[in-house]
Amino acid sequence: MASIERLYDFFEPEHYDLFLDVSREDKRIKGKTIVKGRAKQTAMALHQHDLAVESVKVNGQSVDFNVDKANDQIRFDVKEAGEQTIEVSYQAPLTDNMNGIYPSYYSVDGKAKQVVSTQFETYFARQAFPSIDEPEAKATFSLALKFDEKPGEVAIANMPETRVEDGVHYFEKTVKMSTYLVAFAFGDFQSIETTTKSGIKVGVYATKAHPAKDMDFALDIAKRSIDFYEGFYQTPYPLAQSLQVALPDFSAGAMENWGMVTYREAYLLVDPDNTELSMKQTVATVIAHELAHQWFGDLVTMKWWDELWLNESFANMMEFVAIDAIEPDWHIWETFNANDAQAALRRDALPGVQPVHVAVHHPEEIDALFDPAIVYAKGAHLLVMLRSLIGDDALRQGLKAYFDKKAYGNATGDDLWAALGAASGQDIGAIMKTWLDQPGYPVLSVTIEDGRVKVSQTPFVLGDKQADDKRLWQVPLAASAPGLPKLLTKESADLGDWEAIKAASKGPFRLNVGNAGHYIVSYDDEILAEQVKALTTLSAIDQAQFVQNALLLAQNNQVSYADLLPIMPLLADSKSALVQNFLYQAIAAIKVFAEPDSKTEAYLQVFTRGLSTKRFEALGLAKKADDSVSDELARPVVVGAALFGKNPELLAEAHQVFAKAGSAQKLPADGRTEILKNELVNFNNQESFAGLLADYQETANASLKRDLSSALAATPNSLQIQTLIASFQDPEVIKPQDLRNWFAGVLANPVGQDAAWAWFQENWDWLVDRLGGDMSFSSYITVIARIFKTREKLDEFNAFFEDKKNQPGIAREIVVDAQMIENRVKLVEEQEAAVAKALNGLVK
Numbered sequence: 001m002a003s004i005e006r007l008y009d010f011f012e013p014e015h016y017d018l019f020l021d022v023s024r025e026d027k028r029i030k031g032k033t034i035v036k037g038r039a040k041q042t043a044m045a046l047h048q049h050d051l052a053v054e055s056v057k058v059n060g061q062s063v064d065f066n067v068d069k070a071n072d073q074i075r076f077d078v079k080e081a082g083e084q085t086i087e088v089s090y091q092a093p094l095t096d097n098m099n100g101i102y103p104s105y106y107s108v109d110g111k112a113k114q115v116v117s118t119q120f121e122t123y124f125a126r127q128a129f130p131s132i133d134e135p136e137a138k139a140t141f142s143l144a145l146k147f148d149e150k151p152g153e154v155a156i157a158n159m160p161e162t163r164v165e166d167g168v169h170y171f172e173k174t175v176k177m178s179t180y181l182v183a184f185a186f187g188d189f190q191s192i193e194t195t196t197k198s199g200i201k202v203g204v205y206a207t208k209a210h211p212a213k214d215m216d217f218a219l220d221i222a223k224r225s226i227d228f229y230e231g232f233y234q235t236p237y238p239l240a241q242s243l244q245v246a247l248p249d250f251s252a253g254a255m256e257n258w259g260m261v262t263y264r265e266a267y268l269l270v271d272p273d274n275t276e277l278s279m280k281q282t283v284a285t286v287i288a289h290e291l292a293h294q295w296f297g298d299l300v301t302m303k304w305w306d307e308l309w310l311n312e313s314f315a316n317m318m319e320f321v322a323i324d325a326i327e328p329d330w331h332i333w334e335t336f337n338a339n340d341a342q343a344a345l346r347r348d349a350l351p352g353v354q355p356v357h358v359a360v361h362h363p364e365e366i367d368a369l370f371d372p373a374i375v376y377a378k379g380a381h382l383l384v385m386l387r388s389l390i391g392d393d394a395l396r397q398g399l400k401a402y403f404d405k406k407a408y409g410n411a412t413g414d415d416l417w418a419a420l421g422a423a424s425g426q427d428i429g430a431i432m433k434t435w436l437d438q439p440g441y442p443v444l445s446v447t448i449e450d451g452r453v454k455v456s457q458t459p460f461v462l463g464d465k466q467a468d469d470k471r472l473w474q475v476p477l478a479a480s481a482p483g484l485p486k487l488l489t490k491e492s493a494d495l496g497d498w499e500a501i502k503a504a505s506k507g508p509f510r511l512n513v514g515n516a517g518h519y520i521v522s523y524d525d526e527i528l529a530e531q532v533k534a535l536t537t538l539s540a541i542d543q544a545q546f547v548q549n550a551l552l553l554a555q556n557n558q559v560s561y562a563d564l565l566p567i568m569p570l571l572a573d574s575k576s577a578l579v580q581n582f583l584y585q586a587i588a589a590i591k592v593f594a595e596p597d598s599k600t601e602a603y604l605q606v607f608t609r610g611l612s613t614k615r616f617e618a619l620g621l622a623k624k625a626d627d628s629v630s631d632e633l634a635r636p637v638v639v640g641a642a643l644f645g646k647n648p649e650l651l652a653e654a655h656q657v658f659a660k661a662g663s664a665q666k667l668p669a670d671g672r673t674e675i676l677k678n679e680l681v682n683f684n685n686q687e688s689f690a691g692l693l694a695d696y697q698e699t700a701n702a703s704l705k706r707d708l709s710s711a712l713a714a715t716p717n718s719l720q721i722q723t724l725i726a727s728f729q730d731p732e733v734i735k736p737q738d739l740r741n742w743f744a745g746v747l748a749n750p751v752g753q754d755a756a757w758a759w760f761q762e763n764w765d766w767l768v769d770r771l772g773g774d775m776s777f778s779s780y781i782t783v784i785a786r787i788f789k790t791r792e793k794l795d796e797f798n799a800f801f802e803d804k805k806n807q808p809g810i811a812r813e814i815v816v817d818a819q820m821i822e823n824r825v826k827l828v829e830e831q832e833a834a835v836a837k838a839l840n841g842l843v844k
């Protein structure tokens, strides 16, 4: 496998004229690209992938060329270095892999239809037109687009359309930008629009398979997000339009193409009358994420993919900053703490995990960069930590300087640290590099020795530790007592007299107050006892953090889950959704010790029922008029726990609600997942299974689809499992974009696990062929690693992946995931008996 050659070193493009003629009917693209730019040498190369190149002209003269398939290049010579006009004519297939230019399939009133759109990140622009397909090779683009147009169809792109002539749609020349952000779409779309305070046209586009009102929520959030960013970044949105486009087939979640953002339907469209709050929050944060990129990513772009975090970590933080500003009642940072911060801490403790800032040696490794728990969640957590160190004023001032300096250009992390360092007067680079360039994070041990509080850091590693591991971090302490050092820069420090610190501390003594720090703390027994004593008086975030610490330490066998169990009832009646979330994350972690249908499982169910009953009775199954935000967010968590606990009232009520609704479409979105699961698990019959599977296939509502798939995958009937698996490769039933969730669902179901695993192994080649180019393809492997917990399955995992360990896109994933399973196997061996005993004692 070749290492990466940078074609920008040979040729600097200035401007592209793109002519594209797309035929859905023939599944073909005809193209002509004229690119002007400066050659730095006479040997030239442009990126291409799967293009049937017909001719190459340099300054009007046809030249010989050579297509190098292995390296994705067209090679030819120019007479001398300097300005060139290169013209390439070609054809290309219109493929169904959701990359490059591709069709999306859907139907309206039973009639099959197609829209066509683009997905060019990371390196798929080269499938659509020959180019220097690297983020640094910024240029302007003028698009002329023709297609097999039917009456009523529209075409959109990064920039507004200027005219249509002889069936060709012409678009305004773009600003200077990277190839991976070029986008267009056409088809029978409906749309709505509004304008921002500064006069930018904001639009939402969707196919006509959806009610028009499902676009309203997104339009409002998009408009207000842009208003917010223009203020926060103090840098105007530079284009005339910002279109949000929902697509029936989409491999990622959403994509920040400049001026024309694309989304999975699930992440843009919201039924305003029947959508649970958590889903609205997800949609809002996804929109805010992509719009954050319009500056961070689009206006200023990472120089090379190794600095991907500059794009993604930043956008992942800003989505919360923006939504917190425009929907303050949502307390969206709680969601960040419950999801992102957690996911990052769990994944980042595994040996072999990648750092946020990671070198890229092979083209396919670019895909593996997108480890969501690291580049997204950990990166965002680190920036949250930075924000809490320097404050919003310095952050905004630094960002403004960064944008002013780098607009329409490229940047590295060092450029950002320089700008933020200047604005804050702190050596930001020195602090942040310890976090971004090293994998993992520390556990801080706080001990009392001779009446003094000592703190020391060691790398927190689940599983095999290296004896010579000398990693150190600059750790913001964020202590609950005043006057202590702000940063721990060495291995250890003396924080002072324990009695004095205890007296001065706000509440029991803690570090990492606010949970902005990407680390965990192991406290001396005496300090821990103080915390437990005061647990019910602590803020929700402090309580959540208490559970978070305990869960991670327990995973590393430093504390026992058995000791955590008796503390859980102290938090069970909390009205905070965040606390409920952590509480049942803990139960989920403890489920690994409970074999299906075992005594331990029965105890855990009784215990969980006990924990959840009071909140379940208060919250009920259905949304209430006087719900607080926390009530709405806690309900699915609490009801889910009550369902696992087989709460008889819930089971009966949910069954009744289902019967009364008559169909899945008529169920209220709140509680829908649990109601459907209850039907499949506790009241299963073939008729309702078949009916729900048909509903799944028919509905265009992505949120309902998701609920149906997670319920159907939980069926205890093995014949039904066979029916599901038989549909995995049938895009008429399950769209390839949704397959991973289905696979994960069936694999997590004890009745389906073996069948799903066998299917996976038998159809690996098909999967690679169909979805191997997706940035998140490796997460098919993660899904398995999250579930397997026996030595036998670990061996099967290792045997299957043995000969795939050298494939650059998935190599790291395989190693880290094998560790994940190995740790779980050991954990079960080490703690199973103690947990069973503790549970038995608690439920007697």
Ligand code: BES
Binding pocket: 121, 122, 252, 253, 254, 255, 256, 285, 286, 287, 289, 290, 293, 312, 315, 370, 376, 775
């Ligand atoms: N730029 C990414 C999407 C992307 C990355 C597509 C790499 C292809 C290759 C986009 O901004 C993004 O981060 N999307 C997320 C959703 C987001 C809200 C967290 C995704 O697709 O998972």
Ligand code: ZN
Binding pocket: 256, 289, 290, 293, 311, 312, 315
């Ligand atoms: Zn992103």
